[in-house]
Amino acid sequence: MKLIELSNVGKVFSGTINVPVLFDINLTVEQGEFIAIKGPSGSGKSTLMNIIGLLDRPTSGTMKLEEKEITLDMSDKMLAHLRAAKIGFVFQSFNLLPRLSALENVLVPSTYGPTKKNTSSNKKRAEKFLESVGLTHRLNHKPNELSGGEKQRVAIARALINDPDLILADEPTGNLDSKSGQEVLSILTDLHRKGKTIIIITHDNTIASATNRVVLVKDGRIE
Amino acid sequence: MIIHYVTEALLSFWNNKVRTTLNLLGVIIGVTAVTTLVSLGDGLKQEVSNMIEGFGTNVLTIVNGNIDTTTGSTQNANPANFVATDILSLDDVATIEQTPDVSQVSPVSLVPGKVTYRETTATPIIMGVTGNMFDAFEILSLKEGDMFAKNDNRAVAVIGPKLVETLFGSTNPIGESITIKDQSFTIIGLSHEPKLSDLTGSEFSNLVLIPFSQATKLNSEKVAISRIIVKATDSANVNTVRDSIKSSLMANHDGEEDFSILTQKDLLGLFDDFVNLATTLVSAIAAISLVVGGIGIMNIMLVTVTERTKEIGIRKAVGATKTAILLQFLTEATLITLMGGLIGLALSFVIGMAVSYYSPLSPVISVHVIALALGVSTSVGIIFGIWPAMRAAQKDPIEALRYE
Numbered sequence: 001m002k003l004i005e006l007s008n009v010g011k012v013f014s015g016t017i018n019v020p021v022l023f024d025i026n027l028t029v030e031q032g033e034f035i036a037i038k039g040p041s042g043s044g045k046s047t048l049m050n051i052i053g054l055l056d057r058p059t060s061g062t063m064k065l066e067e068k069e070i071t072l073d074m075s076d077k078m079l080a081h082l083r084a085a086k087i088g089f090v091f092q093s094f095n096l097l098p099r100l101s102a103l104e105n106v107l108v109p110s111t112y113g114p115t116k117k118n119t120s121s122n123k124k125r126a127e128k129f130l131e132s133v134g135l136t137h138r139l140n141h142k143p144n145e146l147s148g149g150e151k152q153r154v155a156i157a158r159a160l161i162n163d164p165d166l167i168l169a170d171e172p173t174g175n176l177d178s179k180s181g182q183e184v185l186s187i188l189t190d191l192h193r194k195g196k197t198i199i200i201i202t203h204d205n206t207i208a209s210a211t212n213r214v215v216l217v218k219d220g221r222i223e
Numbered sequence: 224m225i226i227h228y229v230t231e232a233l234l235s236f237w238n239n240k241v242r243t244t245l246n247l248l249g250v251i252i253g254v255t256a257v258t259t260l261v262s263l264g265d266g267l268k269q270e271v272s273n274m275i276e277g278f279g280t281n282v283l284t285i286v287n288g289n290i291d292t293t294t295g296s297t298q299n300a301n302p303a304n305f306v307a308t309d310i311l312s313l314d315d316v317a318t319i320e321q322t323p324d325v326s327q328v329s330p331v332s333l334v335p336g337k338v339t340y341r342e343t344t345a346t347p348i349i350m351g352v353t354g355n356m357f358d359a360f361e362i363l364s365l366k367e368g369d370m371f372a373k374n375d376n377r378a379v380a381v382i383g384p385k386l387v388e389t390l391f392g393s394t395n396p397i398g399e400s401i402t403i404k405d406q407s408f409t410i411i412g413l414s415h416e417p418k419l420s421d422l423t424g425s426e427f428s429n430l431v432l433i434p435f436s437q438a439t440k441l442n443s444e445k446v447a448i449s450r451i452i453v454k455a456t457d458s459a460n461v462n463t464v465r466d467s468i469k470s471s472l473m474a475n476h477d478g479e480e481d482f483s484i485l486t487q488k489d490l491l492g493l494f495d496d497f498v499n500l501a502t503t504l505v506s507a508i509a510a511i512s513l514v515v516g517g518i519g520i521m522n523i524m525l526v527t528v529t530e531r532t533k534e535i536g537i538r539k540a541v542g543a544t545k546t547a548i549l550l551q552f553l554t555e556a557t558l559i560t561l562m563g564g565l566i567g568l569a570l571s572f573v574i575g576m577a578v579s580y581y582s583p584l585s586p587v588i589s590v591h592v593i594a595l596a597l598g599v600s601t602s603v604g605i606i607f608g609i610w611p612a613m614r615a616a617q618k619d620p621i622e623a624l625r626y627e
Contacts, residue, residue: 055620056539077544084542095537095624099238117228145404158541188226 002067003165003197004029004052011047021047022220025061027034029199031165032102034192036208038202039217046170048217049129049201053087053168054061054079058082066165086111086158092153092171096158098142102150103139106130122161131159133187149180170201185210226555235527235555246523249516250563251601256509258571258596261587263578264502269587271494277418279361281407281458283459283465283486284504285319285451287311290483290493296354308332308447312482318471320451324464327359332438334448338431339402340390345534347386348430349403351438360453363427368397368412369594375434381412383430404441408433411511461486463486468499513599516563517607524556524611525627535615556608557601564600 004027011022021044029035041047049061050056054070061177063070066084070079088109089095096105103126110122130139133153143151152172169188173181185207190196198208208214216223236243247396287310311330332351337344342411354373357364369553371379380401387396398409408431417427439446454465465484485493528535535548579585 050621053540071585078545080542080547083540089540091624095540097235097534097537108538109541112547114546129464162542170613199567 001031002028002064003031005031005064005067006051006058007062009058011044011049011051011056012059014059016214020220022051022058025210025222027215027222029166031193032192032197033213034189034198034211035213035215036202036211037215038205038208038216040203043217044220045201045217049168049199050197052166053089056085069206074163080112084162086164086166088162088164088167089171090152090155090167090172092174093126094143094148094155094175096151098143101140101142102130102135102146102154102157103127104162105143107153110161113161124159126141126157129160130154132140133157134181147180148176149152149183151172152176152180152184153187156184156191165197167196167198168201171203172200172206173202174203181207225554227553230556231551232555236559242523244558246516247563247566248521249519249561250513250603251567253509253513253516253603254564254567254596254600255570255574256512257506257599257612258568258588258592259586260505261502261511261595262571262575262588262592263584264498264505265587265589265592266572266575266585268495268498268613269323270584271498272491273450275491277362277460277496278487279454280487281455281461282359282361282467283455283461283484283503284490285311285315285453285468285482285484287449287482289480290485296570302474308449309445309477311448311451312475313448314450315472315475316448318475319468322464322467322471323455323595324456324460326391326456326469327355327452329353329356329359329452330435330448331450331452332382332435333449334403334433334438334440336404336441338386340399342388345386345429347383347389347431348426349431349433351435351439351441354433355409356432356452357543359452363417364415366413366415368410370412371434377413377434377437378406380408381414381432382410382418383414383428385428389415389429403431403433406437406441407558408437408597417471422571451530476575480521481621499558513603517560520556520559520604521607521611524552524608526613527555528552528611529612531615532618532623532626536626539620541617545616548618549612552612552615553605553608556612557604560580560600560604560608563596564596565576566594567600587627 002220006025006027009022009025010020013019013021021180025048037045037048038064051058054065057070057072070082070147093178096109100108103116106126106129107122110126110179127139130136133156134148135153138146138150143154146154150169153190167188172184173189176184188198188200189210198211203210245622255538287307316328316330317327329352332353334349336349337346338349354371354375357370365381368381370381371377380394390396390401391399396413398410399435400407402407402408414430414432452470453464455461465486469480469484472482476482538548575586575588
């Protein structure tokens, strides 16, 4: 099944002058794929990620998620529900909430997702995911008590809590030393093996080469 | 879900203890002031209502001047009439005595002046009354000795316990003579403490009762009736008695209604109106502090929203809707004012206890005061929290995520 399908997608940031960022993007991602979107900074790959991640809307073209069209007039609320249910985000700068423990951070998306009422089963799953990324001993630690690699592993557990189809990782190893980066990459590879669709946005060739397909973005176009 | 927002909010309070305390303080002061004042007003009304019921619900008071008892307005009357003493006459008293279902009529004539016993002087209320006064006005009663007869003309007096204490100390006053305006009166009886609390009854304790005709003599032979106390046979008859007295007195007064017949219910109504007005005014002033507290909360909430832009971005990225963000911040603002309201309410309980311990007034913290305190504090939270919460909800997730 086609998980993501972009046809002729364009994005123009309008303001005092209009800045076109993406032109005629055609991209199809099948269910279960492991791909890298690669490109230099300023190439438009972050904007592309925001569109795929339903944080932003394209200004032209069509986008389908699970073969259903994401229309321009879809409400913010609808997009928020889709993000909660279908997409797990992993960010370069981890973006954990500093006041919350590792376990509570993992639980944040569950309070907005389809299982928001089952708090006790959510908690069990959060513990299970933290265990799967090797952080059983860090459940109640705050982000500032964790190393960079540990933070990113908490973020991966958070991305998994609502059991999304797609993991969208934006430079997940960008702020990590090579050893921690390798660990994070092997966790993502492992998730791909278990059937998750994974898109990594990166400009790192070693990361890109670990994936099954590399999509190159340059000057707002796919090459 | 709400539980989740509440725990989030409590966590945020815990992380900003000083800020939270200062915010709370504003609300606490406002709520304490408002609830204390309202409960004092309620206590006063309760007190007066007990007093008026103590007079007996079958008692009517006729006074000079026309008071509109439905509104308390005296607009259509000459204000001089209220202090006049020549409107009601002894003919009126005789007329009222003839009215059916009237059991007692006692005119009251006030005498200005001092009371002297040997070298000691006191300034009690001096009332000229008929001998049936205690039957008409039940809060007073005879304790010792005798009351004078209904139309007694002797120079005798019955005095209240406070005056006994001032003039005689531990000596038995019965048989002694006191002087009012150079006229000597022999004390023949003592009255009980009035059946009222200290707050409203003290004037009936510092009291001299003399026969009505003696009061007329002291007032330079002028009949000066300040009020007529009328007792109906039964409290069910009060309204019919009032209407028949009204029509017969109007006939006596050439059709002019220059007097008022007040039932206890009317008096209560007049007093309640006054206390309600006073309470509302004072509470409104106190409520200003709630508005100031609310603005403080709004200010801090706006700062909080800006500080937590990144958090809002993260939450939105992982699926929070605008409503969820709105509720999170609104819960925070409302919870703080509600907590302030509860603390303020507790404080006004304590103040109320202190007031009733140290003064004759007992503030009443009724269900409606509690509802008022909690309702007002919750509303302050919602009103002043909604705008910051909306600003939080409207943030664009991409820009919010980039915020450092």
